[in-house]
Amino acid sequence: xxxxxxxxxxxxxxxxxxxxxxxxxxRCLDTGAMYRAVAWLAVQQGVAVTDExxxxxxARSASIVFLHxxxxxxxxxxxxxxxxxxxxIRTPEIDKAVSPVSAAGPVREAMTEQQRRIGQGxxxxxxxxxxxxxVFPDAELKIFLTATNEERAHRRVRQNADTGVGxxxxxxxxxxxxxxxxxxxxxxxxxxxxxxDAKLIDSTGTYIEDIIENICVLANLARAxxxxx
Ligand code: DC
Numbered sequence: 001x002x003x004x005x006x007x008x009x010x011x012x013x014x015x016x017x018x019x020x021x022x023x024x025x026x027r028c029l030d031t032g033a034m035y036r037a038v039a040w041l042a043v044q045q046g047v048a049v050t051d052e053x054x055x056x057x058x059a060r061s062a063s064i065v066f067l068h069x070x071x072x073x074x075x076x077x078x079x080x081x082x083x084x085x086x087x088x089i090r091t092p093e094i095d096k097a098v099s100p101v102s103a104a105g106p107v108r109e110a111m112t113e114q115q116r117r118i119g120q121g122x123x124x125x126x127x128x129x130x131x132x133x134x135v136f137p138d139a140e141l142k143i144f145l146t147a148t149n150e151e152r153a154h155r156r157v158r159q160n161a162d163t164g165v166g167x168x169x170x171x172x173x174x175x176x177x178x179x180x181x182x183x184x185x186x187x188x189x190x191x192x193x194x195x196x197d198a199k200l201i202d203s204t205g206t207y208i209e210d211i212i213e214n215i216c217v218l219a220n221l222a223r224a225x226x227x228x229x
Contacts (some may be wrong), residue, residue: 002138003227004218007145008181008192012203012211017127018074019212024125027073029066029077030107031116031128031135032098034111036089037064037080037196039101043093048114049100056106063113081210085188095176099183108189129184132195141222143215144194147204153177174194 003026005017014030021028038059039049048052066075077086088094095168101107108130115135119126128135141192147155153174160166160173167173184192194200199218203211 001137001142001219001223002119002131003125003141003143003215003222004136004139004195004198005125005127005143005145006129006132006192006194006213007200008129008141008152008184009177010156011145011147012155013209013210016203016211016215017125019208020215020219021125023212023216025073026123028075028126029115029132030075030078030113031115031126031131033066033075033078033089034064034114035102035107035161036094036098037078037085038062038107038111039094039098040089042101043081043155044215049097052104052106055101055104055174056110059107059110062110075185076224085104090163092167092176094222095166096120099180099205103187103189105189105215115139129192130190132156133193134190137195140226141215141219142195143197143199143218145211146202149178149181151204154217177194194196 003020005013018026040056041062042055044051045058047058062080067077068075068080076128077084078089080083089114112135115126119136121143126136132139153170155178156173157168157170183191201211
């Protein structure tokens with residue numbers, strides 16, 4: 001069974017996806033980390049973020065591996081071509097590079113193929129931007145998680161302060177969130193959008209625990225529905 005959790009940056013997708021996966025006994029796939037890893041590789045190799053063909057070749061040949069602790073459905077890290085980039089993909093430099101890299105059609109094709117291959121292997125909570133619309137249009141449950149720009153910026157600042165990675169300047173983070181939403185929503189390839197059959201959840205001013213509980217209830221209903229058919 002696939003649970004797709006899409007939405008803009010900072011809406012709480014990662015925390016919600018991880019907690020739901022743990023509660024439900026599903027694995028969890030962070031597709032944004034895959035695009036970030038490809039962006040990191042492009043920057044390392046000096047490939048221009050506008051060179052779609054070279055980016056596509058890079059993405060197709062890249063070996064992306066999620067690192068899991070024994071028995072933990074949530075990855076603790078990610079490698080690309082053997083480099084552990086768990087922290088390196090969360091820097092402001094990669095925040096900027098990842099929008100154009102993820103807008104490149106050949107990159108999206110390569111990532112979509114890998115994500116489908118991974119997701120076909122079992123029960124997954126998959127978070128991203130186009131999971132319910134493009135990658136798994138038949139996902140049994142689709143969630144589109146949003147929050148106001150200001151709330152998302154505050155959360156990102158707190159998260160960056162906790163991890164010690166990324167900017168903690170509120171105005172800078174807010175501007176970056178708005179810029180990235182605009183880029184993700186207006187691109188021609190698989191833009192950020194809610195699937196017609198997605199459940200819209202606004203996490204502004206809401207306890208994250210309530211959202212997790214809500215999604216787990218929906219997941220159990222969808223699972224029961226699937227078995228009944
Ligand atoms: O979720 P995130 O902020 O780590 O995602 C990083 C970037 O990758 C984001 O700018 C949009 C892009 N992305 C995408 O285009 N499609 C996905 N399924 C996941 C992320």
